[in-house]
Amino acid sequence: MLIYHQQLEELAKYRKQTDEPMVSLYLNVAPPEDYKTHLNSMIRTTRNELKDRMDKDRFEAVDRLFGTIEKHAKNTFHNLKNTRLVVIFADTTGFWQEYRLPVSLPGELAVEPDPYIRPLTTLMDEFERYLVLVADSRHARLFSLYLGDFEEHPDIFMESDVPDRVRVNVSMASGGGSGGAKVYQGLGDKRIEGHIKDQIHKHLKASADKTFEYFREKDFTRLIIGTPDDKNRPWLRDHLHSYLKDRLAGEFNARPTLPDNELKNMALETAAAYERENEKRIIDTLFEKSTSGSMAVLGIDPVIRALRRGQVHTLVIENGYKTRGYLCLNDHNLSTTETACPLCEAPMTEVDDIIDEMVEEAILHNSEVKHVFTEHPEFEKYHAGAVLRFSM
Ligand SMILES: [Zn+2]
Incomplete structure (x- = not known):
């Protein structure tokens, strides 16, 4: 949903x-x-x-x-x-x-x-909220892809009145006279081709406009487009508003007539590739900043210290990793070892998942929280890291 x-x-x-x-x-x-x-x-x-x-x-x-x-x-x-x-x-x-x-x-x-x-x-x-536009020269459909759910917006479906090239040719040929018609056939083709091209551009522009409108209205964050890998793709790209071009997460090769679940799988793959790329970027930043200075920390204990000081800009955690820890119920102070709370000296309570508590603490401090879903062996040695707002 x-x-x-x-x-x-x-x-x-x-x-x-x-x-x-x-x-x-x-x-x-x-x-x-x-x-x-x-x-x-x-x-x-x-x-x-x-x-x-x-x-x-x-x-x-x-x-x-x-x-x-x-x-x-x-x-x-x-x-x-x-x-x-x-x-x-x-x-x-x-x-x-x-x-x-x-x-x-x-x-x-x-x-x-x-x-x-x-x-x-x-x-x-x-999490990115993806709007997925699937279009060819005649049809366009819009789907939302969010947290794994793929839903079509039926009111957006567009079937444009682009003339079918073959059918037009046939009707021209049968409507024309005998001998002379052949002479004009070439010119006619060109004119028809131009007309069809105009209609396709009109359709693609209308699709791109509708997409932009809907994207803004419903607060989507990224766009994915599915088109056949032919001239339609660069044409459609040309018609996209620059706001959408900046938010394009990826493209896949498809026609709107494909079954929904095939479109869904292709959209999911495209989103996953984008997210992998994104996660890689965050982890690179984390390692870069922690080796080149003190604007990032790695490991649960250093991250807890940074959280306590309100230094955390982005908390990065390995999704699914859990470990026990200790929590002070008075002031939400966290620790991985059982001690009295260093702030108020009260005994601390054991919790199942200290990372859950870290996430909570980060949210309280308006820090961003990034979950790493994909495998990054280097990062998995630490389970958690943080990009800092300031160093100490
Ligand atoms: Zn305390």
Whole structure:
């Protein structure tokens, strides 16, 4: 499902009409995660906190909503295809918004006056939203590709009235006289060819214009184009607005008449190649800056220190790598070794995944977070790195 700014705006606008507390849930549902147990324990903890700070009626309404969420989770979340994370915003008046995403985020349950959308907005910033234009000389189709989902926008489909070259030739030939027609055949061909070329250009320009309009309207971040590898490709490129040319992630060889799943696979491959290239660039920057000066650090402990000092511009982490660590519940101080908190001297709590906590810390400091999905053996020795805002 696409996360459009529109949907989040809807959520924000809704908030102005009610003062009921909003329940925000981030739940990892992919195995081996035992999401039912996890949800149950988050609800138990939150219930205990709410009991003390909410009046009785309101607390009971929220508690019923928890029951509804648990029932819904039990019935629908097992084995969701392509889904790792479910995000729900709901309140006691019946408002319900649900997102299903193929990436993980730290699990979270919040009951607050406002929806807790920060992790979701991070996802929006973190992943490219691709608009895929597939066009040939007669047809054009537009798809969105986001977090692995490929959806067509049927209202955008264009079938232009470009005359078929062969058919026109046949009708000219049959309409013409005998002997003389042959003499003019050459000229006629040229004229027809010119006419067809004009029509194709008109069609490609209209497709490019529509693409630009839609791209801006729906906040896409990258464009991918699929065309047959013939003259249409450079022609279409010429018609693209410079704004789109700057955001072109790649091209593939296809016609709009191909089945959707073939187009999807080609678009995914093109996006993956672009993302690999992008990841490589980030990792190169990381190694370059850490060897040539002190504007980057590598390794979990140095990154934790940089996070504590608010130095992190971009946190780079190996997706899927997990390791235990320790967290101070008072001030969110992190450590990979069990010590008393150096800031407040309280004992620290053990956590399953210190990298999750690092991501949270980075988000709190408005740092960018980049997940490395592809294999980079050099980087995998460190699991984490950070490009810094300033050195110390
Ligand atoms: Zn502390």
